[in-house]
Amino acid sequence: xxxxxxxxxxxxxxxxxxxxxxxxxxxxxxxxxxxxxxxxxxxxxxxxxxxxxxxxxxxxxxxxxxxxxxxxxxxxxxxxxxxxxxxxxxxxxxxxxxxxxxxxxxxxxxxxxxxxxxxxxxxxxxxxxxxxxxxxxxxxxxxxxxxxxxxxxxxxxxxxxxxxxxxxxxxxxxxxxxxxxxxxxxxxxxxxxxxxxxxxxxxxxxxxxxxxxxxxxxxxxxxxxxxxxxxxxxxx
Amino acid sequence: xxxxxxxxxxxxxxxxxxxxxxxxxxxxxxxxxxxxxxxxxxxxxxxxxxxxxxxxxxxxxxxxxxxxxxxxxxxxxxxxxxxxxxxxxxxxxxxxxxxxxxxxxxxxxxxxxxxxxxxxxxxxxxxxxxxxxxxxxxxxxxxxxxxxxxxxxxxxxxxxxxxxxxxxxxxxxxxxx
Numbered sequence: 001x002x003x004x005x006x007x008x009x010x011x012x013x014x015x016x017x018x019x020x021x022x023x024x025x026x027x028x029x030x031x032x033x034x035x036x037x038x039x040x041x042x043x044x045x046x047x048x049x050x051x052x053x054x055x056x057x058x059x060x061x062x063x064x065x066x067x068x069x070x071x072x073x074x075x076x077x078x079x080x081x082x083x084x085x086x087x088x089x090x091x092x093x094x095x096x097x098x099x100x101x102x103x104x105x106x107x108x109x110x111x112x113x114x115x116x117x118x119x120x121x122x123x124x125x126x127x128x129x130x131x132x133x134x135x136x137x138x139x140x141x142x143x144x145x146x147x148x149x150x151x152x153x154x155x156x157x158x159x160x161x162x163x164x165x166x167x168x169x170x171x172x173x174x175x176x177x178x179x180x181x182x183x184x185x186x187x188x189x190x191x192x193x194x195x196x197x198x199x200x201x202x203x204x205x206x207x208x209x210x211x212x213x214x215x216x217x218x219x220x221x222x223x224x225x226x227x228x229x230x231x232x233x234x235x236x
Numbered sequence: 237x238x239x240x241x242x243x244x245x246x247x248x249x250x251x252x253x254x255x256x257x258x259x260x261x262x263x264x265x266x267x268x269x270x271x272x273x274x275x276x277x278x279x280x281x282x283x284x285x286x287x288x289x290x291x292x293x294x295x296x297x298x299x300x301x302x303x304x305x306x307x308x309x310x311x312x313x314x315x316x317x318x319x320x321x322x323x324x325x326x327x328x329x330x331x332x333x334x335x336x337x338x339x340x341x342x343x344x345x346x347x348x349x350x351x352x353x354x355x356x357x358x359x360x361x362x363x364x365x366x367x368x369x370x371x372x373x374x375x376x377x378x379x380x381x382x383x384x385x386x387x388x389x390x391x392x393x394x395x396x397x398x399x400x401x402x403x404x405x406x407x408x409x410x411x412x413x
Contacts, residue, residue, distance in 0.1 A: 036362075038373050038376050039373075039375050039376055041376055042375070042376060042379045045379055045380070045383055046379075049383065088386065088387070088390050091386065092383050092386060092387075095379075095382055095383070095386075096379045096382075096383060099375050099378050099379045099382070100375065100379070102375060103375050104315065105315075105323055105325055107323075203387070207390070207391070207394070210391075210394045210395075210398065211394060213398065214394060214397055214398050214401060217398065217401035217402065217405060218401060220405055221401060221404050221405060221408065224405065224408040224409065225408065227412075228408060228411055228412070231412070
């Protein structure tokens, strides 16, 4: 048994179990929403991946700030890992939103506030990763990337409140501290959304952990190669 | 279990859990406030406006012939299509005149609508067509296929990359031994 489970991460097992429960609730338990029909079930994917995308930028920003403060490599690694996972969740948020918009708004995309600010968040992630990929390695790259990471977080509260600040096509907040009673979800729908959010949160943490380990391995290889070169030079 | 959660990621996970717990608490409060919302589908039989043409009241007849009258709040949302299928999305505060015009158009065409409401106040007025399962399932399927395909592809990419890196580390360490 240990041989089988040894390949799996505890977080992956928890994520898969929670995802199974969430899928059961989404397709077998929660009632079909009357206004939109089956397509409303996209909500249980769209909101959790959007939450994951927001978590990503918070982790990027927080760990970038800690890197600037402590100058510890582990915070830089965490920021890079979170940015990459954040890109995946951000892409999911945009794609699921576009597919949902088509039957409900009759368009794939519209230039309204919430969508535009969410797209900007995606571009911030991409810009952060592109900067890291093309800027020469070293402390300066890490410092400048950390500054981008800290500044990037300014977009997240704007996204969260965009639907309430600029009342346009995107529905107002259905969950969280700023949701008003008129637009909040019913208890069944809200419970399923929370379950799905919990499942995607664990998935996010699992992916973040895996990506962090990869980054650590990459740094270890650089160190080993440096040590190897030093040994070769001393032998010569 | 082979792998262990690193302390750094563990602390991040803990912070995330606290954030989620706060979200749960606030969401449940909001959800409890909205529990009394009901939904009615039917055809428009009456549209009242004030002197400026702003929509003030709407009467909807359901399948049993019972007529229900609704008033509006500034937050009432509209999602109504014209005969050509062009969708108009707005709120009552943004354009109550256009809302009245669209609903009169629905009354003339006998186009069914769905109203979500509480205490006689309509929260949303949308096309009944949206409730058709057969027209929506394709979109739902597309979201699930695309999202899961991307997640699995990314997870596989990370797994493969980790294996390559571990092999490289073992090779380099072997050079020192």
